[in-house]
Amino acid sequence: MQIAxxxxxxxxxxxxxxxEFEERLHVEFATGEIPGFVHLYCGEEASGVGVCAHxxxxxxxxxTHRGHGxxxxxxxxxxxxxxxxYGRKTGVCHGKGGSMHIADLSLGMLGANGIxxxxxxxxxxxxLSHKLLKDGGVAVAFYGDGASNEGTTLESxxxxxxxxxxxxxxxxxxxxxxxxxxxxxxxxxxxxRAAGFGMPYFECDGNDFFAVYEAAGxxxxxxxxxxxxxxxxxxxxxxxxxxxxxxxxxxxxxxxxELRADSDCLKNFRKHVTEISVIxxxxxxxxxxxxRDEIESxxxxxxxxxxxxxxxxxxxxxxxx
Amino acid sequence: xxxxxxxxxxxEALRQEMQRDPRVILMGEDVAGGQxxxxxxxxxxxxxxxxxKGLYTEFGPDRVFDTPIxxxxxxxxxxxxxxxxxxxxxxxxxxxFIGSCLDQVMNQAAxxxxxxxxxxxxxxxxxxxxxxxxxxxxxxSQALYPLFxxxxxxxxxxxxxxxxxxxxxxxxxxxxxxxIFLENKVMYDDEDEVPDEPYTIPFGEANLTREGDDVTIVAxxxxxxxxxxxxxxxxxEGISCTVVDPRTTSPLDTGTILDCxxxxxxxxxxxxxxxxxxxxxxxxxxxxxxxxxxLKAPIRRVVPPHTPVPFATVLEKLYLPDSARxxxxxxxxxxxxxxxxx
Numbered sequence: 001m002q003i004a005x006x007x008x009x010x011x012x013x014x015x016x017x018x019x020e021f022e023e024r025l026h027v028e029f030a031t032g033e034i035p036g037f038v039h040l041y042c043g044e045e046a047s048g049v050g051v052c053a054h055x056x057x058x059x060x061x062x063x064t065h066r067g068h069g070x071x072x073x074x075x076x077x078x079x080x081x082x083x084x085x086y087g088r089k090t091g092v093c094h095g096k097g098g099s100m101h102i103a104d105l106s107l108g109m110l111g112a113n114g115i116x117x118x119x120x121x122x123x124x125x126x127x128l129s130h131k132l133l134k135d136g137g138v139a140v141a142f143y144g145d146g147a148s149n150e151g152t153t154l155e156s157x158x159x160x161x162x163x164x165x166x167x168x169x170x171x172x173x174x175x176x177x178x179x180x181x182x183x184x185x186x187x188x189x190x191x192x193r194a195a196g197f198g199m200p201y202f203e204c205d206g207n208d209f210f211a212v213y214e215a216a217g218x219x220x221x222x223x224x225x226x227x228x229x230x231x232x233x234x235x236x237x238x239x240x241x242x243x244x245x246x247x248x249x250x251x252x253x254x255x256x257x258e259l260r261a262d263s264d265c266l267k268n269f270r271k272h273v274t275e276i277s278v279i280x281x282x283x284x285x286x287x288x289x290x291x292r293d294e295i296e297s298x299x300x301x302x303x304x305x306x307x308x309x310x311x312x313x314x315x316x317x318x319x320x321x
Numbered sequence: 322x323x324x325x326x327x328x329x330x331x332x333e334a335l336r337q338e339m340q341r342d343p344r345v346i347l348m349g350e351d352v353a354g355g356q357x358x359x360x361x362x363x364x365x366x367x368x369x370x371x372x373x374k375g376l377y378t379e380f381g382p383d384r385v386f387d388t389p390i391x392x393x394x395x396x397x398x399x400x401x402x403x404x405x406x407x408x409x410x411x412x413x414x415x416x417x418f419i420g421s422c423l424d425q426v427m428n429q430a431a432x433x434x435x436x437x438x439x440x441x442x443x444x445x446x447x448x449x450x451x452x453x454x455x456x457x458x459x460x461x462s463q464a465l466y467p468l469f470x471x472x473x474x475x476x477x478x479x480x481x482x483x484x485x486x487x488x489x490x491x492x493x494x495x496x497x498x499x500x501i502f503l504e505n506k507v508m509y510d511d512e513d514e515v516p517d518e519p520y521t522i523p524f525g526e527a528n529l530t531r532e533g534d535d536v537t538i539v540a541x542x543x544x545x546x547x548x549x550x551x552x553x554x555x556x557x558e559g560i561s562c563t564v565v566d567p568r569t570t571s572p573l574d575t576g577t578i579l580d581c582x583x584x585x586x587x588x589x590x591x592x593x594x595x596x597x598x599x600x601x602x603x604x605x606x607x608x609x610x611x612x613x614x615x616l617k618a619p620i621r622r623v624v625p626p627h628t629p630v631p632f633a634t635v636l637e638k639l640y641l642p643d644s645a646r647x648x649x650x651x652x653x654x655x656x657x658x659x660x661x662x663x
Binding site (some may be wrong): 052058093094103105114118128132139151158163292 | 405407441
């Protein structure tokens with residue numbers, strides 16, 4: 001598959017930004033300065049970026065608890081995200097949402113979601129809007145293997161098929177729903193579930209950006225052409241716990257170390273593009289440096305940003321009351 | 322102006338708003354008439370009680386959607402569509418079915434605006450039937466408006482007549498917040514003078530259907546009719562009542578309620594929802610906090626017992642508040658004598 005050089009560079013930068021953002025949050029969370037729950041996407045970067053590389057601001061996505069990567073992949077401002085996670089007034093949701101609810105509707109980002117299985121029904125609605133408003137958009141639901149068992153997800157697969165919606169259901173399968181393994185909790189296969197609704201099914205290795213890019217391209221093209229929904233099943237690796245502070249006692253010793261050593265999607269990406277001589281190491285190193293600086297300044301700015309004020313407590317409950 | 326049923330008033334509000342604004346769409350179970358059936362008749366049903374009948378014929382398959390029986394996905398889809406540029410009116414049929422999809426109402430639609438820092442609007446209307454009196458038993462008879470009133474971010478409307486239903490529904494469709502619009506299933510054939518042209522009734526402004534000096538009766542939805550009947554009969558005994566129809570429970574017109582209690586000094590609240598943590602409790606607490614000095618007698622609540630709604634007619638009659646029980650409550654507050662200091 002041919003990919004334009006600027007798409008490759010942009011995608012690498014997006015993946016590197018997610019990695020740096022997440023690794024830094026892991027460190028910062030441990031200092032106790034970040035309130036609430038944080039769920040890290042580290043290790044899964046190729047999925048969000050590989051899918052969103054095919055989307056524009058017209059298209060919609062809905063995300064999960066583990067939403068930082070999807071936000072960055074969809075173009076949400078990193079400074080605003082960091083400030084939001086620190087609970088600051090300058091946050092993208094003015095400190096009202098926090099890590100689990102980052103949204104930017106102007107970019108078609110309908111929100112990370114604190115409810116497992118909350119996103120797929122919303123995406124049916126966004127897809128209906130795209131179809132009726134004839135804006136050419138598609139709507140993508142990211143959800144985990146845990147959420148694939150929620151009734152809302154199965155109902156949405158049915159509804160999207162019945163209404164022939166331009167929707168793509170992306171199951172990000174990291175092998176764990178919280179602490180319970182998908183090998184225990186998921187009956188049958190995602191493939192059979194897609195087949196059960198008569199929906200085209202695509203599957204890929206989420207550690208390989210180019211595999212995700214290709215499979216997502218086909219699934220999204222199917223939906224965008226007006227052929228109804230498609231399912232994309234991405235197999236990927238979660239490097240940290242379900243939430244920050246999770247000691248992962250349910251995982252074998254060395255499981256994560258092995259994943260980091262053998263299936264790092266960023267390492268794979270670099271190896272791939274430099275070996276086939278599309279991109280020089282220098283260009284990638286330059287991106288790494290720029291991203292490190294960007295995240296550093298986002299953290300500094302977030303810590304210095306003003307907190308919300310008392311009058312913000314009651315603001316924006318309703319449009320009008 | 323002509324006489325129209327509650328059902329016709331709602332249908333007319335939907336039709337006129339769909340004519341006015343192409344972004345208004347309808348979705349729900351059988352609302353397009355029940356598609357795909359062997360009769361080949363389009364628009365056969367119009368929802369189970371025929372409220373949306375004719376709208377599929379007039380507006381077609383791009384405006385009126387039959388859904389599978391999957392409340393979680395289609396109510397969620399309505400929320401998602403509202404957040405992305407459409408103005409959906411979703412019919413939930415019986416409000417009792419909210420259990421299947423409460424997350425999409427409570428955690429999604431109601432919270433978008435606040436949680437996203439004021440940058441989302443969710444112009445969604447969810448219509449549903451509520452109420453006892455139809456022998457529909459425990460899973461089809463509840464009056465769950467306190468549940469929605471409890472959740473910030475939702476507006477909650479309970480019309481008490483066909484005239485009110487049309488004006489409040491048009492207001493609901495034009496509102497940019499998620500609105501729960503509850504229709505009492507026993508009232509669909511009630512008739513009233515209803516203007517032919519579109520009109521709106523603002524939210525948060527109570528209506529005084531009777532004005533009097535002795536007792537304030539605050540009643541919700543269908544209970545307004547019973548309160549009016551009671552007030553008419555009590556008038557003949559020389560007891561004059563103010564009847565307050567709040568119209569919306571969120572926002573609630575607390576100012577009018579407090580003003581009326583200040584004038585009459587006595588309060589009876591009529592609410593057909595389950596008695597614990599319901600609207601009657603809410604209004605009683607408001608008045609106890611804000612107008613205690615005005616009270617000449619304890620507040621009385623006319624509410625059902627704390628039990629699921631029964632099936633048998635004789636039991637359902639015992640369950641539901643009626644005008645006789647309202648009259649008794651009014652007489653009791655009129656007869657109250659404060660204990661003398663020892």
